[in-house]
Amino acid sequence: MNPFSNEPVLDLRRGEVRESLTAALTGVERSLPLRVPVLIGDQSGAGEGIESLDPGRPSRVVAVAGTASASDVDAAVTAAGRGHREWGGRSAEERAAVLLRAAGVLRARRAPLAALQVLECAKPWAEADADVCEAIDFLEYYARQAVELAAGRELIQVPGERNTMTYRPLGVVAVISPWNFPLAIPCGMVAAALATGNAVVLKPAEQAPGSALMLAEALREAGVPAEALALLPGYGEAGQALVRHPGVHAIAFTGSGAVGLEIVRTAAETPDEQGHVKRVVAEMGGKNAVIVDSDADLDEAVPAIVRSAFVYAGQKCSAAARILAHEAIADPLLERLAGAVEVLRVGQAGTFGTDVPPVIEREAQERVERYAALAGAEGRVVARQDELPEPGFFCAPTVACDLPEASAVLTEEVFGPLVAVERVGDVEEATDRIEASPFALTGGLFSRNPRTVELVARRSPVGNLYVNRHITGAMVGRQPFGGNRRSGVGAKAGGPDYLLQFVGPHVVTENTMRHGLVVE
Amino acid sequence: MVDEGELERRIREIGGALERALPSRARHPVRSLDERAMQLASEDAELKAALFRFVDVTPACRSLDDLSRHLAGFLGEVEQTPPPLRVAMRMAETGPGRAVLGAASARGVRHMAHRFIVGESPRAALGVLGGLWDGGAASSVDLLGEATVTAAEADRYAVRCSDALETLAQACAAWPERPALERDSAGPLPRANLSVKVSALTPLLRPEAPEVGRDDAARRLRPLLRRARDLGAHLHIDMESLDSLETTLELVFELLDEHELADGPSAGIVLQAYLRDSAEQLDRILAWARASGRRPALTVRLVKGAYWDHEVVEARQHGWAPPVFEDKRESDRNFEALTRRLLDARPLVRVAVASHNLRSVAHAIGYNRTRGGADEDLELQVLRGLGDDLLHALTRQDLRVRAYCPVGDMVAGMAYLVRRLLENTANDSFLSEQARGADLDRLLAAP
Ligand SMILES: Cc1cc2nc3c(=O)[nH]c(=O)nc-3n(C[C@H](O)[C@H](O)[C@H](O)COP(=O)(O)OP(=O)(O)OC[C@H]3O[C@@H](n4cnc5c(N)ncnc54)[C@H](O)[C@@H]3O)c2cc1C
Secondary structure: OOOOOOOOOOOOOOHHHHHHHHHHHHHHHHOOOEEEOOEEOOEEOOOOEEEEEEOOEEEEEEEEEEOOOHHHHHHHHHHHHHHHHHHHOOOHHHHHHHHHHHHHHHHHOHHHHHHHHHHHHOOOHHHHHHHHHHHHHHHHHHHHHHHHHHOOEOOOOOOOEEEEEEEEEOOEEEEEOOOOOOOHHHHHHHHHHHHOOOEEEEEOOOOOHHHHHHHHHHHHHHOOOHHHEEEOOOOHHHHHHHHHOOOOOEEEEEOOHHHHHHHHHHHHOOOOOOOOOOEEEEEOOOOEEEEEOOOOOHHHHHHHHHHHHHHHHHOOOOOEEEEEEEHHHHHHHHHHHHHHHHOOOEOOOOOOOOOEOOOOOHHHHHHHHHHHHHHHHHOEEEEEOOOOOOOOOOOOOEEEEOOOOOOHHHHOOOOOOEEEEEEEOOHHHHHHHHHOOOEEOEEEEEOOOHHHHHHHHHHOOOOEEEEOOOOOOOOOOOOOEOOEEOOEEOOOEOOOOHHHHHEEEEEEEEEOEEOOEEOO | OOOHHHHHHHHHHHHHHHHHHOOOHHHOHHHHHHHHHHHHHHHOHHHHHHHHHHHHHHHHOOOHHHHHHHHHHHHOOOOOOOHHHHHHHHHOOOHHHHHHHHHHHHHHHHHHHHHHOOOOOHHHHHHHHHHHHHOOOEEEEEEOOOOOOOHHHHHHHHHHHHHHHHHHHHHHOOOOOOHHHHEEOOEEOOOOEEEEOHHHHOOOOOOOOHHHHHHHHHHHHHHHHHHHHHHOOEEEEOOOOHHHHHHHHHHHHHHHOOHHHOOOOEEEEEEEOOEOOHHHHHHHHHHHHHHHOOOOOEEEEEEOOOOHHHHHHHHHHHOOOOOEOOOHHHHHHHHHHHHHHHHHHOOOEEEEEEOOOHHHHHHHHHHHHHOOOOHHHOEEEEEOOOOHHHHHHHHHOOOOEEEEEEEOOHHHHHHHHHHHHHHHHOOOOHHHHHHOOOOHHHHHOOO
C-alpha cells in the first residue's frame, strides 16, 4: 500500500469542472426521489415512511426512506452478530483491500455524490465535494491504520516467556450519524469499525438518508458482506432501540450534546443478559471561540472568521460562534466583520458563489431566528441581511455584540449563521472565558506574538486549536478531529488513536520453559 | 525566425552596457547597509522568518514596548542568534531597554518602507514622481491599502483611485516635455498612470464564480475608466493570484468593449509568465484585441508573477499540480517566449516588459532590435526600491522605463513591503544572485 494522502478536492476555479458538476446535478435531479430501504442482510425493506426534502426547495422530495422498527433493529443486530464472525475472521489486509475498493467506488462517483448533498443537505459545492473527499480519506486512512494495528504492539520480553499483544474487534458497532457531513461522518465511523473487523448497524440522520444509502451501497459493492453492514433509516426511536440492544458492543455517535448524553446514559445500563459493557464514542456540540489579539492582522482575521462562522450556514460542530476581541481592535474588527457579513451571498447551494445556503429544516430555521431575536433583545445586532431568497429555509447571517455574559446566545450552541463578538481586556481574559465554558471542541487564535500563541496553546482546553487561520475543515491525517469536556468522549477521528476505540486488547503470555530449558 | 547566435551576442552587449551603467554601490552607503541586512537574512532561514514576521507586525503594535516584546518573541525562535541580536534580546528584558529597542527597530522598519513606498498619499508622492520624470523615467502609481473585505472598503478604494487620477493628471500637466516618455510609434502615451487591483475593488471575489466579482468590481472600475479617459490618464489593471485571474480578464475585456469606452482611456493588463498556461492566456488576450479593435491599443505588462509561493502552497495543500512552473529557469524561458510573441503582436498591443532581471530585460531589448523594432515601442518597467539601479541604467541608455510606485501609509504598506523583501531575499531571485556577486556571464546566460 502506498502511503496515505488526502483525496484532492476539485479545483472549482476551472470552468469545465463546474460544468461537469452542474451536469451531475441535473442527472441526480432526474433520478429523484431516491428510495432508501431498510437493509438487513439480503433483505431489503420498503423505502417509505421518511421524506428528506431539499432545504432550498422544500416542495422537492429528495429521498423517501423506510423507518426501521424495533424488530428491524433486533434483526439487524442479530444478523450483524453473524456478520461479525465472518468479517472479523478475515485478515486485516483482506478487510483493508475491501475498504480501499469502496474508496474507489466513491471516487468514481464523486460528482453525483456531491450533487446529492447539494440537494439533500443544501451543502454548497465546495463543501459537498470536500465531504466526499473526506469520506474517501477515512476509508483510505483507516484501512492502512488497521493493517498497522493488526501487527500488535511490542512488549518487553524476558527469557522463558513470550508476550504478545494484539487487538480484536469488539463485535457489533452501532453507528448513529448526523446530516451535516452526510457521507464523511457516517463513512468515518463505519470505516473505522469495519476496518478493525466489527460488523456495523448504521442509523443515519433522517434528514440525509440518501447519502447513507450511497455509502452502504459502495461498501457492499466493494465486498463488505451483507450481514456485516446493515442500514436502518429511521427517526430517533430506531437509534434509541439500537443503543439499548444488548447485542451491540459499541456505539459511535456524532450529533447533539443532548442525544449524546442520552446515549452515554442508556449505554451504561448493563442488563444481566448482556455479557459486556458497551463502549461509547461520542462527538458532540461545541461553542467555539476565536480570540483576536491586538496585534492580529485583521486583513486575514476577518475573512477567516467569516469563513469559520458562515460557511455552510454555520452548521458545523467546528464552526465559530464567539469572537473574543481585544478591546484595542474590537471596534475596527466589528466594523469590518459586519461589512463582510453584509456582502455575503445568501443563496441556493447549487449556485456557484453562494456563501450561505439555507439551513437544513424549518425547525432549525426557527431556532436560529429565536437566537437572533434574543441577540437583538439582550445585545446589539450589528449586521444582518434583511432580504432573503425564497423558498427555502434561509436564515439571515447575523453578527451580534454587547451581550451579557450569561446570555444564551453566548453559551448555547446555535448551529446556524450567527456569531457574537465579545470584548476582552487581554488574551488572558479571553482564555479565562473559554476556560469557563463546558464546551471544548475547536478554537481559534489570531496573534502574531509567538509567546501569546504558546500561552493560548497551553491553556486552551479545546480539542483542535487553529492559529491564524479558519477553524473549520479538519483534514484526515492532518488535523485529527474531536473535542474534550462536554464536546465529546473518545479519540480524535482521522488520527492515529481512533481505531483503538473499536478493538479490545488481548495479551498472551506463554511460558517457554520445558524441563529447565528454554524452548522457543 | 531570428538568428539565435546573433541575438545572444546582442543580449551580451546590451546586458554588459546596462551593467556598466548601473550606479556604483559605493556611492549609496545607506542603501548598501539595507542590503547587508537583507544579505544576513537571506543566509539564515530562521533569522529571515523572525525579521519578516517582525516587520509584518510593526504597524499593529500599540507601543514601543509592545514592539520590542514582539521582536524578542521572534528572535527567541532563532536558534543561532548573531551577536547584535543577542544584545537586542537582552535589551528587551527591561522596560527602558524595550523603549530604546522599540524606537530603534521602528526606525529601521520605517527606513526600509521608505525605500519601497514613495509617499503616504499621491500628493505626497508628487515630488518623487516629478524627480523620476526629470531623471528620464515615467511612473505608475499603485495605492496600497488594507485588504478589501467590505463594500465600504471597496468604495473607499475607488474614491482614492479617482482622487489619485485627478491629482496626478493635474500635477503631470506642469511637467516639462519629454518626448521619449510621451510617445511611441502608435501615438501619445499618458503621463498620469495608475495601477489598480481588482481585489481592492470588490469584496466579492469568488474563485468558483468569477462573474460575481466581475459584476461588483465593474460597478467601481467603470467610473474610474471614464475618469481616466476624461483626464487623459492611463489605467492599468494589475494581476494577482490565480483565484482572481478569470475575474480580472473578464472584467477588463467586458468593460473595454463597452461603447462609451471605445476610444479611451489607455488601459492595460498583466500577463504572468510563471503560469503554465500563460501562452493560452496570451492567445485569449490577442484574440480579444483583434476582435475588439479598440484604440488606443491595450498595453500588456509582462511579468513573471509575484504570487509564486502562494500558488505553490495553495496547490500543495489541496493536492493539486501547481499552476506555476516549479523550476525558475522555466519561468525565465517562458518569459522570453512570451516577450517575443508580444513584441511580434504589435501594433495590436503595446508591450511593457517588467523585470529586474538583466537577462530578461536585455533579451527583450535585443529581440526587439533584432526584429527591426524601435526602442520606443518597447517599455521597460521596474518596481520602486527594487529596480532603482536598473532604472538608472536604462534611462542612461535612452530606453523608456517606468517605475511602479506604491503609495500609502505604513499599515497599508506592510503586506507589500514584506512581499518585496521576501522576493528580494529569495534564493533564486536575480537580485539576490546579483547581490551575491555572480559574474556577468552567468547573469546574462540564456535560461
Ligand atoms: C513594474 C512591475 C509591475 C509588476 N506587476 C505585477 C503584477 O501585476 N502582478 C504580478 O503577479 N507581479 C507583478 N510584478 C512582479 C513580478 O511578477 C515579479 O515578481 C518580479 O518582478 C520579480 O521578477 P524578475 O523578473 O524581476 O526577477 P527574477 O529573479 O528573474 O524572477 C523571480 C521570479 O521568478 C519566478 N520564480 C521564482 N522561483 C521560481 C521557481 N522555483 N520556479 C518557477 N518560477 C519561479 C517568480 O515569478 C519570481 O517572482 C511586477 C513587477 C514589476 C517590475
